[in-house]
Amino acid sequence: MANHPPISYRDYLKIETLLEIQKPRSNEFGHPAHDEMLFIITHQTYELWFKQILTEIDFVLASFGSEKVDEAIMGQAVSKLHRVIAILRLLVDQVSVLETMTSMEFLEFRNYLYPASGFQSVQWRLIENKLGLARETRLTYNSLPYTAFVSEPERDVLLASESQASLFQLVDTWLARTPFLQTEGFNFKVELKNAVDDMFTEDRDKVLGNTLLSDDERKKNIAAVEGMKQTFASLLEPEAFEKLRVDGIFRMSYGAIHAALFINLYRDEPILHMPFQLLTALQDIDELMTTWRYRHSLMAHRMIGMKVGTGGSTGAKYLKGATEGHRIFTDLFNLSTYLIPKSKRPVLPEGLRLKMRFN
Ligand code: HEM
Numbered sequence: 001m002a003n004h005p006p007i008s009y010r011d012y013l014k015i016e017t018l019l020e021i022q023k024p025r026s027n028e029f030g031h032p033a034h035d036e037m038l039f040i041i042t043h044q045t046y047e048l049w050f051k052q053i054l055t056e057i058d059f060v061l062a063s064f065g066s067e068k069v070d071e072a073i074m075g076q077a078v079s080k081l082h083r084v085i086a087i088l089r090l091l092v093d094q095v096s097v098l099e100t101m102t103s104m105e106f107l108e109f110r111n112y113l114y115p116a117s118g119f120q121s122v123q124w125r126l127i128e129n130k131l132g133l134a135r136e137t138r139l140t141y142n143s144l145p146y147t148a149f150v151s152e153p154e155r156d157v158l159l160a161s162e163s164q165a166s167l168f169q170l171v172d173t174w175l176a177r178t179p180f181l182q183t184e185g186f187n188f189k190v191e192l193k194n195a196v197d198d199m200f201t202e203d204r205d206k207v208l209g210n211t212l213l214s215d216d217e218r219k220k221n222i223a224a225v226e227g228m229k230q231t232f233a234s235l236l237e238p239e240a241f242e243k244l245r246v247d248g249i250f251r252m253s254y255g256a257i258h259a260a261l262f263i264n265l266y267r268d269e270p271i272l273h274m275p276f277q278l279l280t281a282l283q284d285i286d287e288l289m290t291t292w293r294y295r296h297s298l299m300a301h302r303m304i305g306m307k308v309g310t311g312g313s314t315g316a317k318y319l320k321g322a323t324e325g326h327r328i329f330t331d332l333f334n335l336s337t338y339l340i341p342k343s344k345r346p347v348l349p350e351g352l353r354l355k356m357r358f359n
Helices: 015-020 036-064 069-099 103-113 122-131 152-163 167-176 188-209 215-236 237-245 254-265 272-305 316-325 328-339 350-354
Strands: none
Touching: 036 103, 036 122, 036 152, 036 167, 036 350, 069 272, 103 188, 122 152, 122 167, 167 272, 188 215, 188 254, 188 272, 215 237, 215 254, 215 328, 254 272, 254 328, 272 316, 272 328
16 A cells, blocks of 8 residues: 555546636636637547547557457457447537537637637547548648648647558458458358349349339339349459449458458357457447537537638538548448348358357
8 A cells, every 4th residue: 555645536636737727718818708618628528538539549459450369359449449439429419518509609709719720639630540531531621731730749640640550451451361251162252142143033033023013114123133233243353343442432452341241241150249349339430420520510500600610611511521521431331232131141051150159
Protein backbone atom coordinates (compact mmCIF):
# COMPACT_ATOMS: atom_id res chain seq x y z
CA MET A 1 0.00 0.00 0.00
CA ALA A 2 2.96 2.28 0.62
CA ASN A 3 3.37 2.77 -3.10
CA HIS A 4 -0.28 3.60 -3.49
CA PRO A 5 -1.21 6.40 -1.13
CA PRO A 6 -4.93 7.20 -0.92
CA ILE A 7 -6.31 9.70 -3.34
CA SER A 8 -9.53 11.69 -3.44
CA TYR A 9 -12.12 11.66 -6.22
CA ARG A 10 -11.22 15.26 -7.02
CA ASP A 11 -7.49 14.55 -7.38
CA TYR A 12 -7.84 11.23 -9.20
CA LEU A 13 -10.12 12.69 -11.87
CA LYS A 14 -8.46 16.14 -11.92
CA ILE A 15 -11.90 17.64 -11.43
CA GLU A 16 -10.60 21.16 -10.82
CA THR A 17 -8.71 21.19 -14.13
CA LEU A 18 -11.67 19.63 -15.92
CA LEU A 19 -14.12 22.23 -14.68
CA GLU A 20 -11.71 25.08 -15.36
CA ILE A 21 -11.68 24.61 -19.12
CA GLN A 22 -15.15 25.85 -20.12
CA LYS A 23 -14.60 29.49 -21.05
CA PRO A 24 -17.45 31.01 -23.08
CA ARG A 25 -16.05 33.66 -25.42
CA SER A 26 -19.32 35.58 -25.17
CA ASN A 27 -18.54 36.17 -21.46
CA GLU A 28 -14.99 37.19 -22.29
CA PHE A 29 -16.21 39.81 -24.77
CA GLY A 30 -18.93 41.16 -22.48
CA HIS A 31 -22.05 39.77 -24.21
CA PRO A 32 -22.85 36.59 -22.21
CA ALA A 33 -24.86 34.04 -24.23
CA HIS A 34 -26.38 31.40 -21.97
CA ASP A 35 -26.18 28.50 -24.46
CA GLU A 36 -22.47 28.79 -25.19
CA MET A 37 -21.72 26.68 -22.10
CA LEU A 38 -23.82 23.82 -23.55
CA PHE A 39 -22.03 24.21 -26.90
CA ILE A 40 -18.59 23.98 -25.27
CA ILE A 41 -19.44 21.08 -22.94
CA THR A 42 -21.03 19.10 -25.77
CA HIS A 43 -17.91 19.45 -27.93
CA GLN A 44 -15.62 18.61 -25.05
CA THR A 45 -17.54 15.44 -24.17
CA TYR A 46 -17.40 14.41 -27.85
CA GLU A 47 -13.64 14.87 -27.86
CA LEU A 48 -13.32 12.79 -24.67
CA TRP A 49 -15.30 9.95 -26.23
CA PHE A 50 -13.21 10.29 -29.41
CA LYS A 51 -10.16 9.73 -27.21
CA GLN A 52 -11.70 6.54 -25.81
CA ILE A 53 -12.61 5.33 -29.31
CA LEU A 54 -9.01 5.89 -30.42
CA THR A 55 -7.74 3.95 -27.40
CA GLU A 56 -9.88 0.99 -28.50
CA ILE A 57 -8.96 1.28 -32.18
CA ASP A 58 -5.24 1.33 -31.29
CA PHE A 59 -5.73 -1.90 -29.34
CA VAL A 60 -7.49 -3.52 -32.30
CA LEU A 61 -4.81 -2.30 -34.74
CA ALA A 62 -2.09 -3.79 -32.55
CA SER A 63 -4.03 -7.09 -32.40
CA PHE A 64 -4.34 -7.31 -36.17
CA GLY A 65 -0.86 -6.03 -36.89
CA SER A 66 0.93 -9.34 -36.25
CA GLU A 67 1.65 -12.03 -38.83
CA LYS A 68 -0.80 -14.43 -37.21
CA VAL A 69 -3.75 -13.08 -35.24
CA ASP A 70 -3.94 -14.90 -31.91
CA GLU A 71 -7.44 -16.37 -31.42
CA ALA A 72 -7.58 -15.26 -27.77
CA ILE A 73 -6.69 -11.70 -28.79
CA MET A 74 -9.30 -11.84 -31.53
CA GLY A 75 -12.09 -12.16 -28.94
CA GLN A 76 -10.68 -9.18 -27.06
CA ALA A 77 -10.41 -7.11 -30.23
CA VAL A 78 -14.05 -7.82 -31.09
CA SER A 79 -15.13 -6.82 -27.58
CA LYS A 80 -13.25 -3.52 -27.97
CA LEU A 81 -15.09 -2.91 -31.24
CA HIS A 82 -18.35 -3.58 -29.42
CA ARG A 83 -17.33 -0.87 -26.96
CA VAL A 84 -16.72 1.53 -29.86
CA ILE A 85 -20.22 0.68 -31.12
CA ALA A 86 -21.76 1.46 -27.70
CA ILE A 87 -19.93 4.82 -27.61
CA LEU A 88 -20.99 5.72 -31.15
CA ARG A 89 -24.64 5.02 -30.24
CA LEU A 90 -24.24 7.48 -27.39
CA LEU A 91 -22.64 10.05 -29.71
CA VAL A 92 -25.57 9.85 -32.11
CA ASP A 93 -28.05 10.33 -29.24
CA GLN A 94 -26.04 13.21 -27.82
CA VAL A 95 -26.91 15.36 -30.84
CA SER A 96 -30.40 15.85 -29.40
CA VAL A 97 -28.98 17.53 -26.28
CA LEU A 98 -27.33 20.24 -28.38
CA GLU A 99 -30.48 20.54 -30.47
CA THR A 100 -32.31 21.92 -27.43
CA MET A 101 -30.44 25.11 -28.41
CA THR A 102 -32.31 27.02 -31.12
CA SER A 103 -30.81 28.59 -34.19
CA MET A 104 -31.38 32.10 -32.70
CA GLU A 105 -29.64 31.10 -29.47
CA PHE A 106 -26.68 29.85 -31.50
CA LEU A 107 -26.51 33.18 -33.34
CA GLU A 108 -25.99 34.91 -29.97
CA PHE A 109 -22.42 33.63 -29.86
CA ARG A 110 -21.62 32.08 -33.29
CA ASN A 111 -19.58 35.11 -34.37
CA TYR A 112 -17.11 34.53 -31.55
CA LEU A 113 -16.12 31.15 -32.99
CA TYR A 114 -14.70 32.18 -36.37
CA PRO A 115 -12.86 30.44 -37.94
CA ALA A 116 -12.95 27.52 -35.48
CA SER A 117 -14.78 24.44 -36.77
CA GLY A 118 -15.27 20.74 -36.03
CA PHE A 119 -13.45 20.36 -39.33
CA GLN A 120 -10.29 20.90 -37.29
CA SER A 121 -11.06 17.97 -34.95
CA VAL A 122 -7.83 16.01 -35.22
CA GLN A 123 -9.23 13.13 -33.21
CA TRP A 124 -12.19 12.67 -35.58
CA ARG A 125 -9.77 12.62 -38.52
CA LEU A 126 -7.58 10.11 -36.70
CA ILE A 127 -10.59 7.84 -36.16
CA GLU A 128 -11.38 8.04 -39.87
CA ASN A 129 -7.77 7.46 -40.94
CA LYS A 130 -7.12 4.61 -38.55
CA LEU A 131 -10.31 2.86 -39.61
CA GLY A 132 -9.30 3.27 -43.25
CA LEU A 133 -10.84 6.31 -44.92
CA ALA A 134 -8.51 6.83 -47.89
CA ARG A 135 -7.28 10.36 -48.64
CA GLU A 136 -8.39 10.08 -52.30
CA THR A 137 -11.95 9.29 -51.19
CA ARG A 138 -12.25 12.45 -49.08
CA LEU A 139 -14.37 15.28 -50.42
CA THR A 140 -12.28 18.29 -51.28
CA TYR A 141 -12.74 21.25 -49.04
CA ASN A 142 -12.28 24.55 -50.86
CA SER A 143 -9.90 22.56 -53.13
CA LEU A 144 -7.48 22.11 -50.23
CA PRO A 145 -6.56 18.90 -48.41
CA TYR A 146 -8.18 18.47 -44.98
CA THR A 147 -4.73 18.77 -43.41
CA ALA A 148 -4.48 22.41 -44.54
CA PHE A 149 -6.83 23.52 -41.76
CA VAL A 150 -4.89 22.31 -38.72
CA SER A 151 -1.62 23.37 -37.07
CA GLU A 152 1.69 21.98 -38.30
CA PRO A 153 2.23 19.53 -35.40
CA GLU A 154 -1.35 18.30 -35.88
CA ARG A 155 -0.70 17.87 -39.60
CA ASP A 156 2.30 15.67 -38.80
CA VAL A 157 0.17 13.48 -36.55
CA LEU A 158 -2.47 13.13 -39.27
CA LEU A 159 0.06 12.35 -42.02
CA ALA A 160 1.68 9.75 -39.76
CA SER A 161 -1.71 8.09 -39.25
CA GLU A 162 -2.22 8.00 -43.02
CA SER A 163 1.06 6.20 -43.55
CA GLN A 164 0.28 3.48 -40.98
CA ALA A 165 -1.71 0.40 -41.93
CA SER A 166 -5.39 1.07 -41.26
CA LEU A 167 -7.88 -1.40 -39.82
CA PHE A 168 -9.37 -1.72 -43.31
CA GLN A 169 -5.99 -2.81 -44.71
CA LEU A 170 -5.17 -5.12 -41.80
CA VAL A 171 -8.57 -6.81 -42.00
CA ASP A 172 -8.09 -7.21 -45.75
CA THR A 173 -4.74 -8.96 -45.24
CA TRP A 174 -6.16 -11.10 -42.43
CA LEU A 175 -9.20 -12.12 -44.50
CA ALA A 176 -7.05 -13.00 -47.50
CA ARG A 177 -5.15 -15.46 -45.27
CA THR A 178 -8.34 -17.34 -44.28
CA PRO A 179 -7.77 -21.10 -44.60
CA PHE A 180 -10.56 -23.51 -45.65
CA LEU A 181 -11.40 -21.84 -48.99
CA GLN A 182 -9.16 -24.18 -50.92
CA THR A 183 -8.48 -27.46 -49.20
CA GLU A 184 -8.17 -31.01 -50.36
CA GLY A 185 -11.35 -31.90 -52.21
CA PHE A 186 -12.95 -28.47 -51.83
CA ASN A 187 -12.53 -25.33 -53.88
CA PHE A 188 -14.95 -22.69 -52.59
CA LYS A 189 -14.92 -20.63 -55.78
CA VAL A 190 -15.67 -23.61 -58.05
CA GLU A 191 -18.29 -25.03 -55.67
CA LEU A 192 -19.96 -21.64 -55.33
CA LYS A 193 -20.06 -21.17 -59.09
CA ASN A 194 -21.72 -24.59 -59.54
CA ALA A 195 -24.24 -23.89 -56.77
CA VAL A 196 -25.09 -20.47 -58.19
CA ASP A 197 -25.42 -21.86 -61.75
CA ASP A 198 -27.85 -24.51 -60.46
CA MET A 199 -29.78 -21.86 -58.55
CA PHE A 200 -30.18 -19.67 -61.64
CA THR A 201 -31.09 -22.62 -63.87
CA GLU A 202 -33.86 -23.39 -61.37
CA ASP A 203 -34.98 -19.72 -61.39
CA ARG A 204 -34.96 -19.70 -65.20
CA ASP A 205 -37.03 -22.89 -65.38
CA LYS A 206 -39.54 -21.39 -62.95
CA VAL A 207 -39.91 -18.30 -65.14
CA LEU A 208 -40.27 -20.38 -68.32
CA GLY A 209 -42.89 -22.60 -66.68
CA ASN A 210 -44.95 -19.71 -65.29
CA THR A 211 -48.04 -19.63 -67.47
CA LEU A 212 -49.34 -16.47 -65.74
CA LEU A 213 -46.58 -14.33 -67.30
CA SER A 214 -47.02 -12.56 -70.63
CA ASP A 215 -44.26 -13.02 -73.23
CA ASP A 216 -42.97 -9.58 -72.44
CA GLU A 217 -42.88 -10.18 -68.66
CA ARG A 218 -41.20 -13.54 -69.23
CA LYS A 219 -38.47 -11.90 -71.31
CA LYS A 220 -37.89 -9.27 -68.61
CA ASN A 221 -37.70 -11.88 -65.85
CA ILE A 222 -35.26 -14.03 -67.83
CA ALA A 223 -33.09 -10.96 -68.43
CA ALA A 224 -33.12 -10.25 -64.66
CA VAL A 225 -32.01 -13.83 -63.89
CA GLU A 226 -29.25 -13.58 -66.53
CA GLY A 227 -28.19 -10.22 -65.06
CA MET A 228 -27.86 -11.70 -61.56
CA LYS A 229 -25.91 -14.64 -62.97
CA GLN A 230 -23.52 -12.19 -64.60
CA THR A 231 -23.22 -10.24 -61.34
CA PHE A 232 -22.09 -13.41 -59.55
CA ALA A 233 -19.70 -14.29 -62.37
CA SER A 234 -18.02 -10.87 -61.93
CA LEU A 235 -17.26 -11.69 -58.33
CA LEU A 236 -15.61 -14.97 -59.18
CA GLU A 237 -13.52 -14.06 -62.23
CA PRO A 238 -10.36 -12.06 -61.42
CA GLU A 239 -10.59 -9.67 -64.40
CA ALA A 240 -14.27 -8.94 -63.94
CA PHE A 241 -13.64 -8.48 -60.22
CA GLU A 242 -10.95 -5.91 -61.02
CA LYS A 243 -13.61 -3.95 -62.89
CA LEU A 244 -15.82 -4.00 -59.78
CA ARG A 245 -12.87 -2.50 -57.90
CA VAL A 246 -12.33 0.18 -60.53
CA ASP A 247 -16.07 0.99 -60.36
CA GLY A 248 -15.77 1.39 -56.60
CA ILE A 249 -18.12 -1.51 -55.72
CA PHE A 250 -15.25 -3.14 -53.86
CA ARG A 251 -12.05 -1.77 -52.38
CA MET A 252 -10.94 -5.00 -50.72
CA SER A 253 -8.80 -7.56 -52.51
CA TYR A 254 -10.17 -10.52 -54.48
CA GLY A 255 -9.05 -13.02 -51.83
CA ALA A 256 -10.40 -10.97 -48.93
CA ILE A 257 -13.85 -10.59 -50.48
CA HIS A 258 -14.15 -14.33 -51.11
CA ALA A 259 -13.12 -15.03 -47.52
CA ALA A 260 -15.69 -12.52 -46.23
CA LEU A 261 -18.35 -14.22 -48.36
CA PHE A 262 -17.30 -17.65 -47.06
CA ILE A 263 -17.48 -16.39 -43.45
CA ASN A 264 -20.97 -14.98 -44.06
CA LEU A 265 -22.25 -18.16 -45.70
CA TYR A 266 -20.81 -20.58 -43.12
CA ARG A 267 -20.97 -18.39 -40.02
CA ASP A 268 -22.70 -21.18 -38.04
CA GLU A 269 -19.47 -23.20 -38.06
CA PRO A 270 -17.93 -22.63 -34.62
CA ILE A 271 -14.53 -21.47 -35.88
CA LEU A 272 -16.18 -18.72 -37.91
CA HIS A 273 -18.27 -17.24 -35.07
CA MET A 274 -15.65 -14.70 -34.07
CA PRO A 275 -14.66 -13.68 -37.64
CA PHE A 276 -18.36 -13.17 -38.38
CA GLN A 277 -18.76 -11.03 -35.27
CA LEU A 278 -15.80 -8.96 -36.39
CA LEU A 279 -17.27 -8.31 -39.84
CA THR A 280 -20.64 -7.44 -38.28
CA ALA A 281 -18.98 -5.04 -35.83
CA LEU A 282 -17.20 -3.24 -38.70
CA GLN A 283 -20.53 -2.83 -40.47
CA ASP A 284 -22.11 -1.51 -37.26
CA ILE A 285 -19.29 1.02 -36.88
CA ASP A 286 -19.64 2.17 -40.49
CA GLU A 287 -23.40 2.46 -40.12
CA LEU A 288 -23.18 4.40 -36.84
CA MET A 289 -20.53 6.80 -38.14
CA THR A 290 -22.73 7.40 -41.18
CA THR A 291 -25.73 7.95 -38.90
CA TRP A 292 -23.72 10.41 -36.79
CA ARG A 293 -22.59 12.29 -39.91
CA TYR A 294 -26.18 12.50 -41.11
CA ARG A 295 -27.53 13.61 -37.71
CA HIS A 296 -24.76 16.19 -37.51
CA SER A 297 -25.53 17.50 -41.01
CA LEU A 298 -29.24 17.84 -40.10
CA MET A 299 -28.28 19.65 -36.90
CA ALA A 300 -26.03 22.01 -38.88
CA HIS A 301 -28.87 22.58 -41.37
CA ARG A 302 -31.37 23.54 -38.66
CA MET A 303 -28.83 25.75 -36.90
CA ILE A 304 -27.32 27.63 -39.84
CA GLY A 305 -29.65 26.90 -42.77
CA MET A 306 -27.70 27.35 -46.00
CA LYS A 307 -25.00 29.62 -44.52
CA VAL A 308 -21.36 28.62 -44.97
CA GLY A 309 -19.71 26.88 -42.01
CA THR A 310 -17.43 28.71 -39.56
CA GLY A 311 -14.63 26.66 -41.11
CA GLY A 312 -15.55 27.97 -44.57
CA SER A 313 -17.17 24.94 -46.21
CA THR A 314 -20.57 24.96 -47.93
CA GLY A 315 -21.92 23.96 -44.50
CA ALA A 316 -24.79 21.46 -44.37
CA LYS A 317 -24.32 20.67 -48.09
CA TYR A 318 -20.68 19.61 -47.57
CA LEU A 319 -21.67 17.58 -44.50
CA LYS A 320 -24.43 15.74 -46.35
CA GLY A 321 -21.94 14.82 -49.10
CA ALA A 322 -19.48 13.49 -46.53
CA THR A 323 -22.23 11.34 -44.99
CA GLU A 324 -22.20 8.88 -47.89
CA GLY A 325 -18.87 9.88 -49.44
CA HIS A 326 -16.77 9.11 -46.34
CA ARG A 327 -17.98 5.59 -45.66
CA ILE A 328 -15.25 3.02 -45.07
CA PHE A 329 -16.53 -0.56 -44.96
CA THR A 330 -19.00 -0.43 -47.87
CA ASP A 331 -17.42 -3.65 -49.23
CA LEU A 332 -19.07 -5.58 -46.44
CA PHE A 333 -22.45 -4.07 -47.26
CA ASN A 334 -22.11 -4.65 -51.02
CA LEU A 335 -21.24 -8.26 -50.30
CA SER A 336 -24.87 -8.92 -49.34
CA THR A 337 -25.68 -8.85 -53.08
CA TYR A 338 -23.87 -12.19 -53.31
CA LEU A 339 -25.46 -14.00 -50.38
CA ILE A 340 -27.56 -17.02 -51.23
CA PRO A 341 -30.05 -18.97 -49.08
CA LYS A 342 -28.57 -21.58 -46.74
CA SER A 343 -30.32 -24.33 -48.66
CA LYS A 344 -28.44 -23.38 -51.85
CA ARG A 345 -24.95 -23.17 -50.31
CA PRO A 346 -22.33 -25.66 -51.47
CA VAL A 347 -22.18 -28.49 -48.93
CA LEU A 348 -18.89 -28.57 -47.03
CA PRO A 349 -17.07 -31.92 -47.07
CA GLU A 350 -17.32 -33.69 -43.69
CA GLY A 351 -13.52 -33.52 -43.16
CA LEU A 352 -13.55 -29.76 -43.58
CA ARG A 353 -16.55 -29.35 -41.26
CA LEU A 354 -14.74 -31.34 -38.57
CA LYS A 355 -11.69 -29.10 -38.95
CA MET A 356 -13.93 -26.09 -38.29
CA ARG A 357 -15.19 -27.46 -34.97
CA PHE A 358 -13.41 -26.98 -31.65
CA ASN A 359 -13.65 -30.59 -30.44
C1 HEM B 1 -24.50 24.05 -33.50
C2 HEM B 1 -23.93 22.88 -33.72
C3 HEM B 1 -23.04 22.59 -34.88
C4 HEM B 1 -23.02 23.17 -36.12
C5 HEM B 1 -23.91 24.26 -36.67
C6 HEM B 1 -21.94 22.52 -36.86
C7 HEM B 1 -21.58 22.84 -38.15
C8 HEM B 1 -20.56 22.26 -38.85
C9 HEM B 1 -20.20 22.61 -40.20
C10 HEM B 1 -20.90 23.62 -41.06
C11 HEM B 1 -19.14 21.84 -40.54
C12 HEM B 1 -18.39 21.81 -41.89
C13 HEM B 1 -17.09 22.53 -41.76
C14 HEM B 1 -17.24 24.03 -41.67
O1 HEM B 1 -17.43 24.68 -42.69
O2 HEM B 1 -17.17 24.54 -40.54
C15 HEM B 1 -18.84 20.99 -39.42
C16 HEM B 1 -17.86 20.03 -39.39
C17 HEM B 1 -17.64 19.19 -38.34
N1 HEM B 1 -18.22 19.24 -37.10
FE1 HEM B 1 -19.80 20.39 -36.58
N2 HEM B 1 -21.36 21.57 -36.07
C18 HEM B 1 -22.00 21.59 -34.85
C19 HEM B 1 -21.71 20.78 -33.76
C20 HEM B 1 -20.72 19.83 -33.72
C21 HEM B 1 -20.43 18.98 -32.60
C22 HEM B 1 -21.15 18.95 -31.25
C23 HEM B 1 -19.38 18.19 -32.96
C24 HEM B 1 -18.73 17.20 -32.06
C25 HEM B 1 -17.45 17.02 -32.03
C26 HEM B 1 -19.01 18.55 -34.31
C27 HEM B 1 -17.99 17.97 -35.03
C28 HEM B 1 -17.70 18.24 -36.34
C29 HEM B 1 -16.75 17.49 -37.12
C30 HEM B 1 -15.96 16.28 -36.66
C31 HEM B 1 -16.72 18.07 -38.38
C32 HEM B 1 -15.93 17.60 -39.59
C33 HEM B 1 -16.85 16.72 -40.41
C34 HEM B 1 -16.27 16.28 -41.75
O3 HEM B 1 -15.47 17.00 -42.35
O4 HEM B 1 -16.63 15.19 -42.18
N3 HEM B 1 -19.85 19.54 -34.74
N4 HEM B 1 -19.71 21.26 -38.40
